[in-house]
Amino acid sequence: MESLIVACLCAQWCGVCREWRPGFEALATRYPQARFVWIDVEDAAEALGDGEVDNFPVLAVQRGDLLLYCDVLPQQPGTWARLIDTLAALDAADAAQTATRLRQLGGLDIDLRRFLR
Template sequence: MHSTTLHADNRAEVAAALAQDRLVVACLCAAWCGTCSSYRAAFEELAARHPDKYFLWVDIEDHADLVGDLDVENFPTLLIQRHETVAFFGTMLPDPNVASRLIDTIAATGEAELDRQAGSTAERRQWQQQCNLRQLMGTA
């Protein structure tokens, strides 16, 4: 496997990985969701295409204490973060090519531009306050 699945017994390991200097791509899903189950292979394919990034699979029901307040409207939902900046949070078509282009675009964007984008709308400012995985892992 190229991604990490969050479990109760690996939270410290995941928190340490999130603290590293690399782009984080997290898929927020649910075990009962058929779309999520079928997307899992595509997510692994994405992780294999981007070995320099950290891919994390999070079941939002198993880890409601961590992500319970996040507004996951549909599946799969991707959360992409660089350092403390949440660059993307939203539903993604279950197509690895679309996600790969998004990841490439964010990876090629400079820190200053990502920071500017993070504050550019009320929705993006809300992501910074509510969706930061580093902060959520630190408080869970």
Template sequence: MPASETVMPEPLLVACLCAQWCGVCRDYAPLMTRTLAVFDAAHLNATWVDIEDHDEVLGDLDVESFPSLLIARGAEVLFFGTVPPHAQTLERLVQGALAGDLPRLPFDAEVQALVANVQAFRAASG
């Protein structure tokens, strides 16, 4: 590859796993949209998964606390867990992931399946 060509890393997948019946989730949805809007869309793919309407995305995983956030680059899981519903927390996590400061999480078959399912869900949702 010529030195002038740079390979762009795969965009981050940032997925919020929530439920419409959850008041915290309903409040978090617009906050997430506003917070992630400051990032270049070429570097970030965000999606919202209502786990009640699309429970097939979870596979064998149980989400017990909201909001739950998944951040991955390709098949590499960088973060999966419950987050406080604050813009600053989301922004710091995404900035860290974009900067390469979030280490890859140890392999977990259920979480890997979740990444694949969310990517497929996002592709099907347009």
């Protein structure tokens, strides 16, 4: 199974995002098997395409080419950790269904692999 990519979509000017970054980095140490990336939406505007982030911070989680989650979440490490645990535990069929439902709902359509270094 491919490891998760966990991204926080934010903006440098956003005070909430700046305050949340240490919490996000703490989650990264809790999940060494996942790849964590902090994405400033203004710096990444071209890669995000037509996608608009209306509120911050946005958690995005991807496994392989399947975007499993992409939405605003409160800055609560426990909430993010539970969601990451749930998504990591999905089998291949459930992950595909989850990604399909997310696409059907519309919203941001991104490939987080573009942001890995």
